[in-house]
Amino acid sequence: MRTIRNIFRRKMRAILTISGIMIGVFALIVMGAMAEKITLLVDGGTKYYGDKVTMTAGKGGAMSLGTEPLSTKTVKEVEKVDGVARASASIMLLQDPKGGSVNMGVPPMIGGIDGRGKGLESFKITYAEGRDIKPGENGAAVVGADMVKKLNAKVGSNIKVRGETFRVVGIMDKTLTAPDSEIVVSLHDIQDMYVKQLPVMLRDKVDPATVATGLTIYIKKGQNPETVAKRINKQFPNFTATGPKAFQEQIASSTKIFTSIIFGIAMISLLVGGLSVVNTMTMAVSERTREIGIRKAIGATKRAIVRQFLAESAVIALIGGFMGLLFGALFVFAANSGNTGTPLFLLTTRLIAGSLSFALVLGVLSGLYPSYHAARLSPVAALRYE
Amino acid sequence: MTAIIEATNVAKMYQLGKDNHVHALRGTTVSIESGEMVAIMGPSGSGKSTMMHMLGCLDKPDSGEVTLSGRRVDTLVNGHLARLRSQEIGFIFQGFNLVPTLSALENVALAAEYAGKSRKEASQMAEEALIKVGLGDRLRHAPSELSGGQQQRVAIARAMVNKPAVILGDEPTGDLDTASSQEIVAMMRHINKTTGTTFVLVTHNPEVGEACDRIITMRDGAVIDDGRAAADNADEAVA
Ligand SMILES: Nc1ncnc2c1ncn2[C@@H]1O[C@H](COP(=O)(O)OP(=O)(O)O)[C@@H](O)[C@H]1O
Ligand SMILES: [Mg+2]
Numbered sequence: 001m002r003t004i005r006n007i008f009r010r011k012m013r014a015i016l017t018i019s020g021i022m023i024g025v026f027a028l029i030v031m032g033a034m035a036e037k038i039t040l041l042v043d044g045g046t047k048y049y050g051d052k053v054t055m056t057a058g059k060g061g062a063m064s065l066g067t068e069p070l071s072t073k074t075v076k077e078v079e080k081v082d083g084v085a086r087a088s089a090s091i092m093l094l095q096d097p098k099g100g101s102v103n104m105g106v107p108p109m110i111g112g113i114d115g116r117g118k119g120l121e122s123f124k125i126t127y128a129e130g131r132d133i134k135p136g137e138n139g140a141a142v143v144g145a146d147m148v149k150k151l152n153a154k155v156g157s158n159i160k161v162r163g164e165t166f167r168v169v170g171i172m173d174k175t176l177t178a179p180d181s182e183i184v185v186s187l188h189d190i191q192d193m194y195v196k197q198l199p200v201m202l203r204d205k206v207d208p209a210t211v212a213t214g215l216t217i218y219i220k221k222g223q224n225p226e227t228v229a230k231r232i233n234k235q236f237p238n239f240t241a242t243g244p245k246a247f248q249e250q251i252a253s254s255t256k257i258f259t260s261i262i263f264g265i266a267m268i269s270l271l272v273g274g275l276s277v278v279n280t281m282t283m284a285v286s287e288r289t290r291e292i293g294i295r296k297a298i299g300a301t302k303r304a305i306v307r308q309f310l311a312e313s314a315v316i317a318l319i320g321g322f323m324g325l326l327f328g329a330l331f332v333f334a335a336n337s338g339n340t341g342t343p344l345f346l347l348t349t350r351l352i353a354g355s356l357s358f359a360l361v362l363g364v365l366s367g368l369y370p371s372y373h374a375a376r377l378s379p380v381a382a383l384r385y386e
Numbered sequence: 387m388t389a390i391i392e393a394t395n396v397a398k399m400y401q402l403g404k405d406n407h408v409h410a411l412r413g414t415t416v417s418i419e420s421g422e423m424v425a426i427m428g429p430s431g432s433g434k435s436t437m438m439h440m441l442g443c444l445d446k447p448d449s450g451e452v453t454l455s456g457r458r459v460d461t462l463v464n465g466h467l468a469r470l471r472s473q474e475i476g477f478i479f480q481g482f483n484l485v486p487t488l489s490a491l492e493n494v495a496l497a498a499e500y501a502g503k504s505r506k507e508a509s510q511m512a513e514e515a516l517i518k519v520g521l522g523d524r525l526r527h528a529p530s531e532l533s534g535g536q537q538q539r540v541a542i543a544r545a546m547v548n549k550p551a552v553i554l555g556d557e558p559t560g561d562l563d564t565a566s567s568q569e570i571v572a573m574m575r576h577i578n579k580t581t582g583t584t585f586v587l588v589t590h591n592p593e594v595g596e597a598c599d600r601i602i603t604m605r606d607g608a609v610i611d612d613g614r615a616a617a618d619n620a621d622e623a624v625a
């Protein structure tokens with residue numbers, strides 16, 4: 001209470017200083033929530049790719065566009081490779097062929113799978129409503145949790161994707177990663193859509209009944225997916241098999257840079273807030289020099305003086321911290337609920353705890369020098385100060 | 387009688403610049419008896435405040451000795467001096483004596499807290515002290531809500547809250563009008579008589595000097611009259 005009264009002796013200055021910290025914590029919370037979301041997406045992706053090998057057409061990495069399309073015929077051949085339990089063909093297309101819409105990580109995709117991976121997939125999908133697509137069930141779609149609002153999807157209702165109409169048979173539970181923004185249809189439906197989007201002169205070259213853009217290869221228990229990927233690459237020189245490590249490394253390195261930039265910006269704004277605390281406390285000490293002299297005369301020890309001023313700077317930082325947290329959380333909630341796609345922010349307890357403790361530490365550090373300076377004043381010099 | 391505070395051959399010099407210094411005290415000796423009420427008077431700049439700082443363990447002399455209740459104190463470390471000040475000495479300064487954000491009660495309690503009392507205990511002691519100076523109905527008032535005389539009474543309550551042996555005042559009536567000034571002097575005199583607390587008051591005010599048992603007169607950093615002869619004469623006159 002006394003500390004608060006002292007802080008608000010100079011109301012305007014206190015408010016400005018607290019705002020400085022508040023803005024810093026706000027930035028840390030908002031930017032941090034964005035970084036946390038990315039981290040979570042990445043963790044999900046890492047898990048998803050954790051135990052399987054992905055095969056795409058052509059050479060040059062998993063993400064490059066295939067030149068020679070894969071085919072469902074390849075599935076049977078790959079399954080003969082030592083260590084392969086099963087392979088499943090799929091096609092992934094952008095939901096919105098023009099791109100657009102704000103997104104992070106994976107853009108919203110529409111995909112079709114042949115369902116051969118059933119029972120082997122370690123990344124379990126559960127359904128909030130309805131069910132999975134049955135093999136060969138054409139015209140049906142399963143919708144990811146984050147797409148429900150955007151498409152106004154309900155089980156039994158129709159949705160339109162890339163000009164095609166599908167009947168919704170299931171809505172996935174939130175996975176907090178890629179599938180949240182996906183729509184899943186039958187392999188047959190997606191093969192048709194795939195061929196449709198090819199340039200006319202290429203359409204004849206592919207067989208819509210067997211075309212695929214990727215194979216998901218499930219590995220037998222006890223086998224190393226990287227070794228199996230190598231084996232597949234040797235036997236299928238026209239295709240590229242990629243083990244989980246490449247995905248994880250690629251994702252990790254790109255997100256690391258992104259999250260450190262985000263945190264860096266937030267930290268800088270908080271440091272600026274910290275400097276304003278140093279300034280405020282230095283001014284407070286010099287304004288209260290005579291008071292410090294009197295306190296010392298009547299018996300205050302150095303420790304008592306240090307404690308008094310440190311408490312003030314810590315409380316300034318904490319008030320700013322809590323307000324920054326409050327506004328940051330409000331912003332995050334507002335932004336997440338205003339956005340129809342995948343939420344951009346994730347407020348985690350570790351982010352909240354981290355931001356508040358960082359603000360507190362910053363407050364204490366900022367108060368250290370001014371407090372120490374106050375404590376060192378000689379009582380006589382302080383008393384003579386006008 | 388035994389001396390409660392003694393400053394013996396105390397010197398203090400302030401360096402103002404290169405080759406420019408002030409001798410605030412030039413090997414000065416002052417001795418205060420227990421239970422006395424003494425005024426230190428003299429022109430401005432004569433070293434009165436500096437002497438009071440020595441007697442009150444607020445500053446250390448360049449040379450000479452200071453003893454409090456027979457113990458040498460000028461050699462003690464700062465932390466120890468802070469404890470001595472809080473437990474054995476009370477201070478009253480001229481104007482702006484109080485912490486502006488604290489109520490009268492909190493201002494007085496602060497001294498008890500610095501002396502190691504718990505908040506609750508300190509608050510109780512402070513209330514008692516404020517009742518003694520007639521401010522029992524002003525406990526929650528902020529200094530700005532009190533008159534100059536009332537503020538100095540709070541300062542007196544604060545000075546006596548830890549029941550020190552000595553209370554030192556540097557121009558305690560300096561900012562007050564005549565009526566308040568008389569009221570404050572009378573109050574200190576009363577406390578001195580009833581509790582035996584020793585008072586040393588630096589002052590310009592002749593009325594304060596008259597109310598005291600003895601007047602020490604200083605000039606240019608030295609005592610030119612310790613007032614003992616006058617005090618003896620007064621005693622004889624009474625006898
Ligand atoms: N911190 C200081 N620095 C320089 N000179 C000082 C300082 N403190 C006191 N003095 C000088 O010492 C002398 C005595 O001062 P002081 O004890 O305050 O006198 P008084 O209280 O009698 O007016 C004065 O000349 C004053 O200017
Ligand atoms: Mg003076």
